[in-house]
Amino acid sequence: MFSEKKPLRVHIELSDKCNAMCPQCGRNRIVGDKINPKNTDMQDINYVGGGQLQVKPNIQTGELVLEDYKKVFDDKFYDTFNLQKINYCGNRSDPIASKDLHEIVEYSHSRDSKTAIVIATNGGLKTTEWWGKFGKLMSGIRHNVVFGIDGLEDTHHIYRQRTNFKKVISNAKAFIQNGGIAEWQMLVFKHNQHQIDEAKQMAKEIGFLNFKEVYTPRFWSKEDGEKLEFKVGDKQYKLEPSTLDKNPIDNKKLAKHFSKKNKNRDKESGHIDCKALNINEFFLDFNGNVLPCCWLGNSLNRRSEPWLKDTLRYADNIMNWYDPKVMNGIDNDLTDILLKSIWMKQLQKTWDIAPCKTCARFCSKRINIKKAINREAL
Numbered sequence: 001m002f003s004e005k006k007p008l009r010v011h012i013e014l015s016d017k018c019n020a021m022c023p024q025c026g027r028n029r030i031v032g033d034k035i036n037p038k039n040t041d042m043q044d045i046n047y048v049g050g051g052q053l054q055v056k057p058n059i060q061t062g063e064l065v066l067e068d069y070k071k072v073f074d075d076k077f078y079d080t081f082n083l084q085k086i087n088y089c090g091n092r093s094d095p096i097a098s099k100d101l102h103e104i105v106e107y108s109h110s111r112d113s114k115t116a117i118v119i120a121t122n123g124g125l126k127t128t129e130w131w132g133k134f135g136k137l138m139s140g141i142r143h144n145v146v147f148g149i150d151g152l153e154d155t156h157h158i159y160r161q162r163t164n165f166k167k168v169i170s171n172a173k174a175f176i177q178n179g180g181i182a183e184w185q186m187l188v189f190k191h192n193q194h195q196i197d198e199a200k201q202m203a204k205e206i207g208f209l210n211f212k213e214v215y216t217p218r219f220w221s222k223e224d225g226e227k228l229e230f231k232v233g234d235k236q237y238k239l240e241p242s243t244l245d246k247n248p249i250d251n252k253k254l255a256k257h258f259s260k261k262n263k264n265r266d267k268e269s270g271h272i273d274c275k276a277l278n279i280n281e282f283f284l285d286f287n288g289n290v291l292p293c294c295w296l297g298n299s300l301n302r303r304s305e306p307w308l309k310d311t312l313r314y315a316d317n318i319m320n321w322y323d324p325k326v327m328n329g330i331d332n333d334l335t336d337i338l339l340k341s342i343w344m345k346q347l348q349k350t351w352d353i354a355p356c357k358t359c360a361r362f363c364s365k366r367i368n369i370k371k372a373i374n375r376e377a378l
């Protein structure tokens with residue numbers, strides 16, 4: 001599926017560990033809502049029930065350690081591919097929570113010093129000493145560390161639950177002062193949109209090289225696409241999309257398209273424009289599983305969750321045929337998987353016959369949500 005003739009990129013989820021508890025992140029859930037008070041199961045994260053936000057069970061357990069990382073990215077891989085960029089991010093973890101991060105970055109740099117390294121973090125973990133040391137390490141490497149800072153002291157934590165604005169800023173300062181290149185990425189909601197200019201100014205003063213506003217597409221829900229209510233302890237919160245978004249998603253139209261009642265929702269055959277193929281980027285999860293993209297990685301890791309049954313409901317759904325014994329890059333040859341995997345070839349064939357819902361949702365030209373959905377949303 002992937003090409004050794006073009007520069008290759010990889011998106012890596014090093015673990016499923018994170019200190020934060022963001023309400024629209026797949027690692028968390030909302031239980032005991034007022035719409036369905038008896039509910040204690042996984043739910044679609046976007047709804048107006050106002051239940052308790054909590055981390056899902058059986059999370060915080062997995063990690064790709066240095067020893068296994070070296071098995072995945074071996075001599076054959078580096079002899080075959082020109083690895084242009086590594087993006088340490090993922091679906092439900094913070095790379096800084098990985099115990100071997102320092103060594104993994106050093107190893108990657110030692111194998112190919114031209115590879116650019118991008119790290120996405122909430123910045124709330126570790127001490128200023130740790131960040132200073134990390135800044136020194138990264139100063140010798142082509143890199144960008146993206147800090148998710150969603151407003152100022154009085155608003156940041158509303159989305160980035162369990163993180164502390166002052167600590168994040170101190171960590172970012174320590175990193176930048178020691179040679180690190182950093183970007184401030186702000187998720188813009190209705191509750192923090194008035195602070196964009198002030199945050200931008202603060203970013204400049206601290207020394208962030210870039211400031212980026214991101215308008216999340218995650219207000220998509222079959223019940224209400226306009227807001228998300230949740231509780232943390234006794235405190236009630238409400239998230240609403242920003243009114244400043246110049247390219248807003250029509251959430252209600254999307255919800256209608258993917259509703260069970262729409263008989264046309266899966267007729268995306270011949271309309272898939274695969275982002276992974278276009279940019280020659282694959283996804284590696286913390287178990288060593290190799291997938292074309294983080295969206296399918298998410299489908300794989302969450303396939304036991306009841307509310308995802310709908311996504312994976314077809315007997316011919318390609319994700320039901322994914323076999324980690326064959327697709328795992330720790331126990332198998334990563335180069336062979338990327339160039340010769342039968343499962344990936346079958347996946348490509350399904351695009352012309354009956355693409356899985358994940359491919360249809362993120363990469364269908366026909367429903368034209370790609371532009372909006374593809375924006376970074378962590």
Ligand code: SF4
Binds near residue numbers: 025094
């Ligand atoms: S969005 Fe990122 S920072 Fe927030 S809980 Fe998920 S992994 Fe952690």
Ligand code: SF4
Binds near residue numbers: 272275292293363
């Ligand atoms: S969702 Fe499907 S079509 Fe889109 S990038 Fe992933 S594999 Fe490709």
